Amino acid sequence: MKTKKISLVTGAGGMLGLQHASALLEMGNEVILVDVNNYSLKKNFSLLNKKHSKKIFSYKVDISKEKDVKNLASKIKKKFKKINILINNAAIDYIPKAKVKLKKNKFSNSFEDFSHTRWNKELSVGLTGTFLMSKYFGQLMRKNEKNVIVNISSDLSVIAPNQKLYSHLKSFKPVTYSVIKFGIVGLTKYLAAYWAKKNIRVNSLSPGGIYNFQDKVFVNKLKKEIPLGRMAAVDEYKGSIKYLCSEESSYMTGHNLVVDGGRTLI
Numbered sequence: 385m386k387t388k389k390i391s392l393v394t395g396a397g398g399m400l401g402l403q404h405a406s407a408l409l410e411m412g413n414e415v416i417l418v419d420v421n422n423y424s425l426k427k428n429f430s431l432l433n434k435k436h437s438k439k440i441f442s443y444k445v446d447i448s449k450e451k452d453v454k455n456l457a458s459k460i461k462k463k464f465k466k467i468n469i470l471i472n473n474a475a476i477d478y479i480p481k482a483k484v485k486l487k488k489n490k491f492s493n494s495f496e497d498f499s500h501t502r503w504n505k506e507l508s509v510g511l512t513g514t515f516l517m518s519k520y521f522g523q524l525m526r527k528n529e530k531n532v533i534v535n536i537s538s539d540l541s542v543i544a545p546n547q548k549l550y551s552h553l554k555s556f557k558p559v560t561y562s563v564i565k566f567g568i569v570g571l572t573k574y575l576a577a578y579w580a581k582k583n584i585r586v587n588s589l590s591p592g593g594i595y596n597f598q599d600k601v602f603v604n605k606l607k608k609e610i611p612l613g614r615m616a617a618v619d620e621y622k623g624s625i626k627y628l629c630s631e632e633s634s635y636m637t638g639h640n641l642v643v644d645g646g647r648t649l650i
């Protein structure tokens with residue numbers, strides 16, 4: 385008999401969270417959606433529920449708070465007894481927009497003006513949240529079952545952001561993004577070695593930019609850096625999620641799977 389797999393996606397109210405959850409449901413897993421934003425959580429829940437009712441559950445949780453994560457883990461332990469798949473996907477992202485109000489001669493997100501408060505806030509979700517979720521949910525993974533953690537990083541876990549892409553917007557890609565995404569790859573490798581004997585494979589997925597009606601000039605500049613000549617469609621990472629979360633990748637652990645249309649090749 386096939387054992388029932390319980391999976392969990394953080395940032396499940398977001399654009400990619402919906403896709404990851406949909407991929408896991410298509411594989412036959414039960415999926416727990418977690419997000420701090422109740423409105424988007426409910427929206428994605430009802431979108432998925434149309435096709436997969438009784439297999440989806442949702443919890444509003446701030447993953448940057450240890451107490452909340454611990455509390456969620458004990459609720460999940462009571463209800464589901466275990467977890468098999470964890471996708472650490474939540475983050476606070478900067479979206480290139482044309483209309484940002486700025487003081488004369490000022491660029492937004494400059495390193496020199498980057499506040500300590502914002503540094504702490506963004507790291508607390510992207511990096512600390514990934515640490516906390518792995519800490520508590522890794523302990524709900526059973527040694528006698530096959531378990532997987534997938535950490536969502538970015539093509540910017542391999543290269544530095546090209547700030548020229550944002551110059552016409554008088555903006556920079558924030559430093560936190562690079563630090564979080566490189567850090568996620570480090571945490572992935574650490575845990576892959578640390579939990580190998582516990583039957584937990586840990587990999588990261590590093591997507592390239594997804595087209596989501598961003599500023600036109602930005603999109604055209606970015607396309608020129610991508611050998612495939614375009615940004616990704618929103619559903620183009622589902623195959624990678626299915627691969628990483630299934631036995632198709634049974635010998636892969638500690639890997640950073642870069643799926644970026646070739647951007648980091650050149």
Ligand SMILES: NC(=O)c1ccc[n+]([C@@H]2O[C@H](COP(=O)([O-])OP(=O)(O)OC[C@H]3O[C@@H](n4cnc5c(N)ncnc54)[C@H](O)[C@@H]3O)[C@@H](O)[C@H]2O)c1
Pocket residue numbers: 394395396397398399400401418419420421424445446447448473474475476477509513536537538539590591592593594595
């Ligand atoms: N969109 C892209 O082009 C792209 C490219 C590469 C990597 N990524 C990565 O993919 C992941 C998802 O990106 P997305 O575009 O779907 O972003 P998104 O903003 O649509 O989704 C992120 C979700 O995380 C949630 N979140 C934020 N803080 C939280 C907290 N404290 N606790 C729980 N949930 C919280 C938000 O409410 C949101 O629903 C991110 O890690 C992002 O860095 C995105």
